[in-house]
Amino acid sequence: MKINGSLLLIGCGKMGGALLEGWLAQGVAPEAVTVIEPFESPVLEGLRARGVAVVKAVTDLPEACDPAVVVIAIKPQMMDATIGDYRLFAKASTVFLSIAAGKTLAYFQSALGEEAPIVRAMPNTPAAVGRGMTVLCANGAASAPQREACSSLLSAVGETAWVEDESLLDAVTAVSGGGPAYVFLLIECLAQAGIEAGLPSDLAERLARVTVAGSGELVHQASEAPSQLRKNVTSPAGTTLEALNVLMAEDGLQPLMTRAIAAATRRSRELGQSEPA
């Protein structure tokens, strides 16, 4: 993919780094990207070697730096102290694309100015392998081409959906933003249960990892609903049914997942509460 103009990535941690890997893999020119990251790391060295400009702070940027897209990928807890530094880029031709949990369009408008074009997005880490899921929402100042630019950046690394109602992003954050973590926990739990059932740990871990990866690929490729794919595994009076009777009991996985998602949704709302400095 090509981007019109240059891209400034603020924060190249787990999610910013995953997006950047996805973009570079999709053919975004490394020379079109500048990363701001305060601390050195082998990852940054690797990016420099591939032609990406990396600086420690906004004050280290060349004066001519005029990004078309500023991707904000720092922790929400860092935002209040930092976001004001980027007001210098606030103008109609630069769109701010925030992936921070909880931080609202109104928050960024108060930090960057009412006229600043802002797109709020919630991606997830499978973006690093082109299999992300991102939900986006824009303010009124973001032009159609700017929304399109943000859309294409995120759809280059997975699927995208837009919402008009920004408040939905808290639940989106809980479901798909954090979702990969729950799936990885499932792998860990499945492996541990296998070990407790007598399997050697390396075999249990491999079974759990390959089974979840294979099931993910199957649900990705199949036309059937997940519930049908589940039924396809569940032989009448067989072994899976016994496990599902436990997992689908009244106090089974669904109420647990519902509570987990409600807790994450609440936290996303909380993270949105603070004010920029």
Ligand SMILES: NC(=O)C1=CN([C@@H]2O[C@H](COP(=O)(O)OP(=O)(O)OC[C@H]3O[C@@H](n4cnc5c(N)ncnc54)[C@H](OP(=O)(O)O)[C@@H]3O)[C@@H](O)[C@H]2O)C=CC1
């Ligand atoms: N992780 C995920 O799966 C997802 C995360 N998000 C959102 O992405 C954002 C980043 O999260 P995540 O990648 O997990 O966090 P990380 O801590 O891994 O990444 C943040 C990065 O920003 C760096 N940083 C800190 N201060 C500054 C600064 N002033 N200027 C530039 N960079 C700075 C940090 O450096 P250092 O570590 O040295 O402080 C770190 O490398 C958050 O807002 C989060 O809500 C959204 C969707 C999914």
Ligand SMILES: O=C(O)[C@@H]1CCC=N1
């Ligand atoms: O845990 C978090 O707050 C971030 C947002 C979604 C995934 N990680």
